[in-house]
Amino acid sequence: MKFSSLVIALILFCCTFGHLNAQSYQNAKHHQCLKCHSNQSYSFFNTVKNKEEKRLMNPYFILDTVALTHGVHKQFDCTDCHSSEYGTYPHSSNLKLEPLSTCLDCHGGDKSFATYQFEKIDVEFKKSIHYKVYGDNFTCSKCHSQHTYVATARTSSNVLEIVDYSNKMCLSCHNDMKRYKMVSGHENPKLVEVHDWLPNQELHFQHVRCLECHTDVVDSLMVSHNILPKEKALRKCVECHSANSRLKASLYKYQNLKMRSESGGINVVLANESYVIGSHQIPILKLTSILIFLLVLVGITVHSIFRIIKRK
Amino acid sequence: MSMPEKLYFYPVWLRIWHGFNALGILTLIITGISMQSSVESSYFLGFNMIVNLHNIAGILVTLNYFIFFIGNLFTPNGKYYIVKPNGFLKRPLKQAYYYAWGMFHGMKAPFPLSEKKKFNPLQKYSYVIVMYLAVPTVIITGITLMFPEIIIDKVYNFSGVFITAILHSVMGFFISIFLIVHLYIASIGKSPLENFKSIITGWHHIH
Numbered sequence: 001m002k003f004s005s006l007v008i009a010l011i012l013f014c015c016t017f018g019h020l021n022a023q024s025y026q027n028a029k030h031h032q033c034l035k036c037h038s039n040q041s042y043s044f045f046n047t048v049k050n051k052e053e054k055r056l057m058n059p060y061f062i063l064d065t066v067a068l069t070h071g072v073h074k075q076f077d078c079t080d081c082h083s084s085e086y087g088t089y090p091h092s093s094n095l096k097l098e099p100l101s102t103c104l105d106c107h108g109g110d111k112s113f114a115t116y117q118f119e120k121i122d123v124e125f126k127k128s129i130h131y132k133v134y135g136d137n138f139t140c141s142k143c144h145s146q147h148t149y150v151a152t153a154r155t156s157s158n159v160l161e162i163v164d165y166s167n168k169m170c171l172s173c174h175n176d177m178k179r180y181k182m183v184s185g186h187e188n189p190k191l192v193e194v195h196d197w198l199p200n201q202e203l204h205f206q207h208v209r210c211l212e213c214h215t216d217v218v219d220s221l222m223v224s225h226n227i228l229p230k231e232k233a234l235r236k237c238v239e240c241h242s243a244n245s246r247l248k249a250s251l252y253k254y255q256n257l258k259m260r261s262e263s264g265g266i267n268v269v270l271a272n273e274s275y276v277i278g279s280h281q282i283p284i285l286k287l288t289s290i291l292i293f294l295l296v297l298v299g300i301t302v303h304s305i306f307r308i309i310k311r312k
Numbered sequence: 313m314s315m316p317e318k319l320y321f322y323p324v325w326l327r328i329w330h331g332f333n334a335l336g337i338l339t340l341i342i343t344g345i346s347m348q349s350s351v352e353s354s355y356f357l358g359f360n361m362i363v364n365l366h367n368i369a370g371i372l373v374t375l376n377y378f379i380f381f382i383g384n385l386f387t388p389n390g391k392y393y394i395v396k397p398n399g400f401l402k403r404p405l406k407q408a409y410y411y412a413w414g415m416f417h418g419m420k421a422p423f424p425l426s427e428k429k430k431f432n433p434l435q436k437y438s439y440v441i442v443m444y445l446a447v448p449t450v451i452i453t454g455i456t457l458m459f460p461e462i463i464i465d466k467v468y469n470f471s472g473v474f475i476t477a478i479l480h481s482v483m484g485f486f487i488s489i490f491l492i493v494h495l496y497i498a499s500i501g502k503s504p505l506e507n508f509k510s511i512i513t514g515w516h517h518i519h
Contacts, residue, residue, distance in 0.1 A: 199360060203460055237359030241347070277347050277363075277477070285478070289485050296489055300496045303411075307500070310416045 025068045032087060033078045038065045044089050067148035081146070103140040121225045124218060128227040134183045142183070143169045153222065159207070159251065166209040194230065209251060212240065217249045241278035321430055321516040326389060329379045330511060336373035340366060341488050348481055370454045377447060392430045393440055403433035411500075425518065435497070442490050446483045453480035 028034035036042035036057065043054045068074065079086065083095050107118045125131055130138045140146075152165040173179040173188075180188035195201055211223055213234035218224040239246040322330070343366040347359070357365070384390035406422045411434075414422070423432040431439060453476050456463050464472040498507040502517065510516045 199363060200460065237363075241359055278359075281348075282478070285482070292485075292489060296492055300492070303496075306416055 025065050025074065028065045034063065034065060034068075036089075037061055037063050063147055070150055071146075071148045072150060073146055103144075103146075117221060120221055124221065125225040128225060129229040130183075130227050138183065142173070162251070163207060163209050166211060167205065170210045197235070208240070208247065212247065212250050215250075217246065219249070223250075238278070241276060245276060245278070247276065318515045318517055319425070319427055320514055321425075322511055322514040323387070323389065324514065325379065325383055325387075327511060327514055329376060329383065332376050333373060333380070336369050336376060337487065337491065339369040340373060340484070341491070343369065344481070344484050367458060370451075370458075374451050374455070377451060380443065393436065393443070395436065395440055399433075404437050407432045407434040411497075415500075425516065438490060438493075442487060446487050446490070450480055450483045450487065453477075453483070 025031060025034060028038040031038075036044075039057060040062065041054055041056050043052060045051070046053045081101055083098055085092055085095055104118055104122060107113045107116065108122075109119070130142070150165070153162045156162050156165075171191075173183065174191060175188070177188055192201065195204075198204055211227075214228050215224045216226050216228065218226070234246075245252075343362045346357075346362050347366060384393060403423070410419055410422050413419075421432070423429060425432070456476055457473070457480060460473050463476055466472060467475055498511075499505075501507045506517065
């Protein structure tokens with residue numbers, strides 16, 4: 001009995017250890033793929049020259065192992081998505097041509113991902129300028145890296161973090177000449193110049209997402225994914241700078257942030273990292289100011305009536 | 313004892329300052345309310361135009377404030393703003409009683425205006441509070457809001473910009489209330505328009 005328990009424990013240990021060893025991105029040095037793909041350079045045995053060689057890694061193929069271990073797909077190993085033939089080096093040239101799974105291949109029609117509404121996102125995305133310009137080649141991963149993506153907007157309670165994460169997705173191309181040109185065919189316009197009409201530009205960039213103006217608000221989706229071109233983007237300040245701010249239907253739509261903005265009172269707004277002229281109204285101050293204003297008017301009216309009666 | 317009928321109460325620099333200040337403050341109140349209550353201002357002026365107008369008016373009123381400040385520092389006009397501890401509460405209360413009750417019951421104004429006394433105590437107190445507390449506060453908060461980068465990010469758990477903005481709006485609101493009361497009290501005189509004429513001509517009638 002004791003012996004069999006020991007055997008089972010040993011088997012379990014081996015399985016677990018083996019499993020971890022195969023997938024641990026944390027231990028990059030011992031990971032079959034990451035030992036090369038997390039470094040600037042890699043070494044291999046050149047069988048033609050019959051000697052050990054060291055070469056520089058293509059910078060686009062270097063993976064951030066820290067981000068990898070935090071990404072939504074961290075539980076998958078490289079070869080769950082990429083061909084297992086990548087296990088040998090040099091990699092076969094045909095491997096580059098193999099189609100990789102798209103988001104919908106795994107997430108489409110999956111009830112456990114229903115809240116993300118991948119299908120609806122796809123419909124909206126097909127209306128976007130991104131799809132119009134680059135068609136099916138504009139894959140989800142252009143913005144949402146499968147390797148490192150984190151659903152920050154749904155998990156973070158820090159507005160600035162959400163904004164920063166979201167805007168970096170846009171800037172990864174729109175602030176990168178090579179990547180932008182590959183998709184659009186022309187050089188990227190300078191964002192600072194394009195947005196020079198926007199007052200306090202830097203503050204806007206830090207406190208709201210590009211998406212706030214560059215997408216349509218769709219009630220059933222968190223972000224519509226119908227990214228609008230410059231001409232159709234929002235350019236009306238009061239859409240956000242008003243009591244009925246559009247931000248409530250976009251950035252502050254997330255339940256994690258919404259909790260704060262709807263519990264009322266002063267703490268709500270104070271807890272937020274930003275202040276939006278016009279949309280941050282404190283009900284109690286508003287009421288107090290209206291009351292004071294009315295009291296003054298009543299006082300003046302009563303006084304005036306007495307003055308008229310007494311002819312003063 | 314002969315008393316002059318007319319007193320030259322408001323020197324030219326003060327009248328120019330006052331007129332300019334009145335226009336500026338009115339612009340600031342209207343644009344401020346428009347921004348804060350976010351009335352669909354784009355019907356007559358776009359939001360960014362309103363913000364620009366508010367900023368420009370704010371800068372002009374600030375510059376104008378220095379005329380008032382320096383004027384009061386170096387001309388005899390400053391003495392009217394000095395609050396004396398003697399009868400600190402009793403005097404303004406007496407004036408308030410006069411406005412609320414006395415003036416309708418044949419009471420004479422408790423602090424008749426003279427060359428030495430341009431303001432009654434209540435007037436003096438409110439002017440001092442507005443000109444040396446509220447206006448400097450809106451000026452300082454207003455300038456910092458123009459350059460939000462210089463504001464402390466967080467004061468405890470509160471956004472620095474938010475606190476500054478609230479202080480700015482609250483003070484702006486009290487200045488608006490002051491303006492309403494100021495205009496109304498100014499209509500108390502021999503005739504409702506008399507004091508308005510005085511601030512334009514500079515001459516004040518003593519009765």
